Amino acid sequence: MSKTVDIDWSNLGFSYIKTDLRYVSIWKDGKWDDGKLTEDNRLYISEASTAIHYGQQCFEGLKAYRAKNGDIQLFRPDENAKRMNSSADRILMPEVPVEKFIDACMQVVKANEHFVPPYGSGASLYLRPFLIGVGDNLGVKTAPEFLFSVFCVPVGPYFKGGMTPVNFVVTDFDRAAPSGTGSAKVGGNYAASLLANKLAKKEGFADCIYLDPETHTKIEEVGAANFFGITHDDVFITPTSDSILPSITKYSLLYVAKEYLGLKVEERDVLVDNLSEFKEAGACGTAAVITPIGAIQYKDNLHVFHSETEVAPITKKLYDTLVGIQLGEVEAPKGWIYKVK
Numbered sequence: 001m002s003k004t005v006d007i008d009w010s011n012l013g014f015s016y017i018k019t020d021l022r023y024v025s026i027w028k029d030g031k032w033d034d035g036k037l038t039e040d041n042r043l044y045i046s047e048a049s050t051a052i053h054y055g056q057q058c059f060e061g062l063k064a065y066r067a068k069n070g071d072i073q074l075f076r077p078d079e080n081a082k083r084m085n086s087s088a089d090r091i092l093m094p095e096v097p098v099e100k101f102i103d104a105c106m107q108v109v110k111a112n113e114h115f116v117p118p119y120g121s122g123a124s125l126y127l128r129p130f131l132i133g134v135g136d137n138l139g140v141k142t143a144p145e146f147l148f149s150v151f152c153v154p155v156g157p158y159f160k161g162g163m164t165p166v167n168f169v170v171t172d173f174d175r176a177a178p179s180g181t182g183s184a185k186v187g188g189n190y191a192a193s194l195l196a197n198k199l200a201k202k203e204g205f206a207d208c209i210y211l212d213p214e215t216h217t218k219i220e221e222v223g224a225a226n227f228f229g230i231t232h233d234d235v236f237i238t239p240t241s242d243s244i245l246p247s248i249t250k251y252s253l254l255y256v257a258k259e260y261l262g263l264k265v266e267e268r269d270v271l272v273d274n275l276s277e278f279k280e281a282g283a284c285g286t287a288a289v290i291t292p293i294g295a296i297q298y299k300d301n302l303h304v305f306h307s308e309t310e311v312a313p314i315t316k317k318l319y320d321t322l323v324g325i326q327l328g329e330v331e332a333p334k335g336w337i338y339k340v341k
């Protein structure tokens, strides 16, 4: 494609930029339309949409990368499609067929190819698929119509000037309830997290750590990322719970830890009172891939892992391997990479 854009790739952050085209599809009378690309970045929806009043909405986040050989590739978009459908099921929205979801992502990347940052810049093209209840409706019930859209924004590397550990504080607030919507990627969980995030930042922490909503003894989420720890005998541990959002990065790291680094892996409870079992800890999600955790403040105690300033060695290896896979530098497991053609 010959189009170009005037963007300083090395100074991109994580903020909205209007790109050329986005995908929109409508569900009505029991079926999805074919969907189309549009230049308009505004939605025109009923004031009575369930998405506005009753939080009937969910979203996804994934990235397109410029690979070493110049190809543009998506990382496991099928997993995002499946997760969006399980979020949709939980709040009574129609599923988007996996092929339709992937096709929408492909169309959006292709149409905005000139916004895909170059290989080596550390920047990437972030895709935001979302599904919302729309149409005239007043009572608390599922919407008469739905809108599925995907837009994209070029974003910079999460850590400018290299990866560094950050500190987190354990909050008393919950982002989700037992048997609630914690495992669905719905906006309501994020609304519930805004105040806790603000208070954590005010105290000088990057974000807060949520404990399990039932007993407040086990680590669940680190802000909007999943937790992992490396024990003193090199086991990769990550918590399980019905109220954790199943991070695709987390499941990819579980695989990388086992199959590429030869570590033992285990999904089990992580007690906030027993952080000394870990020599390394991190948070994982699409935005940063891995955020090394320097220390965790819990009540009056600041627990430091490897170091507050230096990235721990296994965390670094996990990061380098997974990023290498996303950029086409390290051979990917079968089915993880979707080339945009």
Ligand SMILES: *Cc1c(COP(=O)(O)O)cnc(C)c1O
Pocket (backbone or CB within 6 Å): 061, 185, 221, 223, 224, 225, 226, 245, 246, 247, 248, 249, 250, 284, 285, 286, 287
């Ligand atoms: C999206 C999200 C994550 C990370 O999931 P990835 O698929 O790895 O990006 C973790 N926790 C919460 C609460 C999330 O919403």
